[in-house]
Amino acid sequence: MRKYYVLLIVLFNHNISQGQDIDDLMNEIAGKDLYETTATFKSTHVVTGHSVELMKKGQLDFRIAHRFGQLNSGYYNLWGLDEAHIHFGFDLGVMDWLMVGIGRGTYEKTYDGLLKFKLTKQREGENSFPISISILNTMSANTLHLYKPGKEYLTDRLSYAHQVLVARKFNDRFSFQLAPSYVHKNIVPTELDPNDTFSVGLGGRFKLSKRVSVNMEYYYVVPPVNDFRSLETYNPLSIGFDIETGGHVFQVFLSNSVAMIEKGFITETTGNWLDGGVHIGFNVSRVFSLY
Amino acid sequence: MKQMKQVLIVLVVSLFCIEMQAQRLLSKEGKVRFFSSAPLEDIEATNDAVAAIIDLSSGKVQVSMFIKNFEFKKALMQEHFNENYMESEKFPKSTFTGTIDNFSSYDFTKEGTYEVTITGKLTIHGVETENTLPVSIQVNKKVLTAKSVFIVKTADYKIEIPALVRDNIAKEVEVTVEVPFTMK
Numbered sequence: 424m425r426k427y428y429v430l431l432i433v434l435f436n437h438n439i440s441q442g443q444d445i446d447d448l449m450n451e452i453a454g455k456d457l458y459e460t461t462a463t464f465k466s467t468h469v470v471t472g473h474s475v476e477l478m479k480k481g482q483l484d485f486r487i488a489h490r491f492g493q494l495n496s497g498y499y500n501l502w503g504l505d506e507a508h509i510h511f512g513f514d515l516g517v518m519d520w521l522m523v524g525i526g527r528g529t530y531e532k533t534y535d536g537l538l539k540f541k542l543t544k545q546r547e548g549e550n551s552f553p554i555s556i557s558i559l560n561t562m563s564a565n566t567l568h569l570y571k572p573g574k575e576y577l578t579d580r581l582s583y584a585h586q587v588l589v590a591r592k593f594n595d596r597f598s599f600q601l602a603p604s605y606v607h608k609n610i611v612p613t614e615l616d617p618n619d620t621f622s623v624g625l626g627g628r629f630k631l632s633k634r635v636s637v638n639m640e641y642y643y644v645v646p647p648v649n650d651f652r653s654l655e656t657y658n659p660l661s662i663g664f665d666i667e668t669g670g671h672v673f674q675v676f677l678s679n680s681v682a683m684i685e686k687g688f689i690t691e692t693t694g695n696w697l698d699g700g701v702h703i704g705f706n707v708s709r710v711f712s713l714y
Numbered sequence: 715m716k717q718m719k720q721v722l723i724v725l726v727v728s729l730f731c732i733e734m735q736a737q738r739l740l741s742k743e744g745k746v747r748f749f750s751s752a753p754l755e756d757i758e759a760t761n762d763a764v765a766a767i768i769d770l771s772s773g774k775v776q777v778s779m780f781i782k783n784f785e786f787k788k789a790l791m792q793e794h795f796n797e798n799y800m801e802s803e804k805f806p807k808s809t810f811t812g813t814i815d816n817f818s819s820y821d822f823t824k825e826g827t828y829e830v831t832i833t834g835k836l837t838i839h840g841v842e843t844e845n846t847l848p849v850s851i852q853v854n855k856k857v858l859t860a861k862s863v864f865i866v867k868t869a870d871y872k873i874e875i876p877a878l879v880r881d882n883i884a885k886e887v888e889v890t891v892e893v894p895f896t897m898k
Contacts, residue, residue, distance in 0.1 A: 444767070
């Protein structure tokens with residue numbers, strides 16, 4: 424008999440089980456972007472190279488990068504501080520998934536442009552996905568006066584770099600990035616120099632506090648088939664700190680490259696860490712909200 | 715006879731439960747806005763997906779929201795809000811659970827505006843505090859709207875503001891809550 428009472432209670436009170444509680448409401452509110460991982464890196468760059476991050480829609484990043492002379496140039500050159508190379512760039516988030524940038528650097532008097540696309544973002548929850556992926560396409564034009572016999576074409580001055588940026592934020596503090604990269608130069612100084620260079624970039628950041636992180640970046644450059652190049656190059660390695668202060672991110676670091684665009688630092692890094700061929704670097708990034 | 719009695723009890727309990735059910739109002743359209751003014755910057759954000767339940771038989775109130783749903787005009791500010799101040803990965807929700815004071819002296823079935831206070835627990839950034847909030851409850855035919863404005867001190871909830879950005883961020887934040895409940 425008791426069974427029937429239970430049945431009766433259940434029948435009459437099925438409303439109670441249907442009654443939603445606050446957690447049910449919250450589950451209905453939770454949208455898919457709620458579980459997207461944010462701030463895998465603090466800025467659009469790890470150190471010199473790009474990170475998986477894009478500027479959000481309507482945000483403009485004005486970035487001035489400085490690279491001083493080589494540390495091993497000694498007291499006479501104030502360990503490199505007497506000499507500075509800069510690169511400044513404007514990167515605009517056109518849409519949340521598209522960033523467009525232009526820039527100019529001292530190194531080879533280069534103008535450059537970039538397109539960066541967000542393909543997918545790391546997500547937790549139901550449709551979880553372990554990594555974020557972005558694609559970077561850049562083009563640069565060297566505008567040095569070249570003393571070259573014969574007719575000169577604009578295309579001779581162009582170089583391209585393409586990267587697939589794959590990153591994962593492992594936890595609050597640690598993020599890691601892998602960046603297979605391809606650099607193509609239309610014209611190279613000598614026949615022995617390769618037009619195409621493949622490399623893999625490794626980038627990491629470790630947060631020391633909420634506003635300070637240590638960043639490291641290394642590109643393994645696949646050696647060309649012949650090694651009789653006109654330039655002795657090394658793999659670029661940069662280590663430094665990101666310091667965030669509201670709208671600014673300051674980066675202070677050491678790097679063995681002078682160039683601050685992909686084509687330059689991946690294929691034309693001539694400094695050797697082992698004999699002090701490193702440069703003090705200093706970047707400032709300021710973000711403006713346009714729309 | 716004993717059986718009759720039992721059936722009767724079950725029926726009465728059931729009816730009572732259905733009655734209780736009808737007096738719970740739910741909303742997912744609550745809005746929470748906060749505003750702070752500091753020497754360098756005004757900071758403002760809105761969350762318009764706030765869940766709330768008000769129980770008109772007991773005077774119990776529950777409010778809950780996701781911190782990540784707060785929208786700022788500046789995307790960077792929003793990122794910093796989540797990353798540096800609210801730590802929304804660690805503390806995804808902010809909640810309030812309380813009871814209307816002197817609940818029995820109000821009759822919310824009649825149209826009108828009632829100024830009440832609700833005492834309960836406010837949880838922000840994982841820190842729970844006991845608060846009494848002033849709330850104005852407006853009842854008309856179809857909608858019961860609860861509104862409240864109160865001040866939150868960031869220090870009470872262990873939200874750190876580093877010296878470097880002290881001039882950009884106020885220590886006191888004005889919070890405005892507005893929840894419309896549709897009556898059944």
